[in-house]
Amino acid sequence: MANAVENQTQDIRSMTNQELVHKICDVTKEERRITIEVLRLLREIERRQLFAELGHSSLFAYCTNVLRYSEAAACRRIEAMRAMRETPEIEVKLESGELGLSAVTQARTTIRHHEKFAKAKVTPEKRKDAMLSLCGQSKREADKALALEFSTPLPTTPVVQRETARGTTRVTIEFTEDEMEVFNEIKRLSGHPQNLKDTILRLAAEELTQLKKSRGEMPVRTRHSVSSKENLPSPAEEKNEANRRTSAMTKSPRSIPISIKRSAWDKAGGRCEFRNADGERCDTKHALEYDHISPVAMGGHSNKENLRLLCRQHNLLAATQTLGPKLMSSFVPAIR
Ligand SMILES: [Zn+2]
Structure with missing residues (x-):
């Protein structure tokens, strides 16, 4: 094995400049061809829901856990595969290298946000025009063109949620300056430094309590470890819950x-x-x-x-x- 690697290094070292340049052009062309093949295979795996049958909760989980793609690489391939499904015309552009996976991913994300904001679908024709207009453009040029075509107000960044290997969930949220100011004000008025995560968790806990009350469910704590009598549901509340249950069952x-x-x-x-x-x-x-x-x-x-x-x-x-x-x-x- 070590010998094979050594031989290859030797072969490359003995190439002329012209041979070297030709070779890398050939190999990158092959790389793009293989990428398209990966996209076609992923598409069929998604169509058959094979990743789910194998026990994975998403195509993304399958790509990162089984195919060993990084999160970013998996995202780019899945986005490009879906873009290819929606707009078959981009396939030859991806294969020729005129269109990159990142540009297609960016275009698809931008269009998705635009649709959500405008509450209307972008037509297949417009989608195709947008994708093809990115051919041969640099990332910066492509971003600018997309922002002009599909304007949406900030924040356009989605909340990214990922399960980590430790069994926790990593959430990435982007706040605008104004949004951040709300947290800064909480910090200022409370008079002591606050961890952003703690603040969000406290607000979420308050909301959860409200929801549980409004739906006739008492906070979980009161059921299991009742510490004071006031926490117990009153007979009226119990009756409401019972009524609600019966009506739900007959509904x-x-x-x-x-x-x-x-x-x-x-x-x-x-x-x-x-x-x-x-x-x-x-x-x-x-x-x-x-x-x-x-x-x-x-x-x-x-x-x-x-x-x-x-x-x-x-x-x-x-x-x-x-x-x-x-x-x-x-x-x-x-x-x-
Ligand atoms: Zn599942």
């Missing part, structure tokens, strides 16, 4: 009473319950949904035994397996 067979949701959640440990053919569990904590194991349309009930927690991708896979890809593809472009 629709699909609606799930909160108490049932809570026990299904506990049963799943707050994680996706999907297992692949080898019995490995998905376990993701993101984008979880309640799934009726036996569908309501086929007489399934909203009880603890018939409910499981699945992430969005695995819920989609379960629906595809029950209803068939033909029906599902009319809702989900990726599996067309």
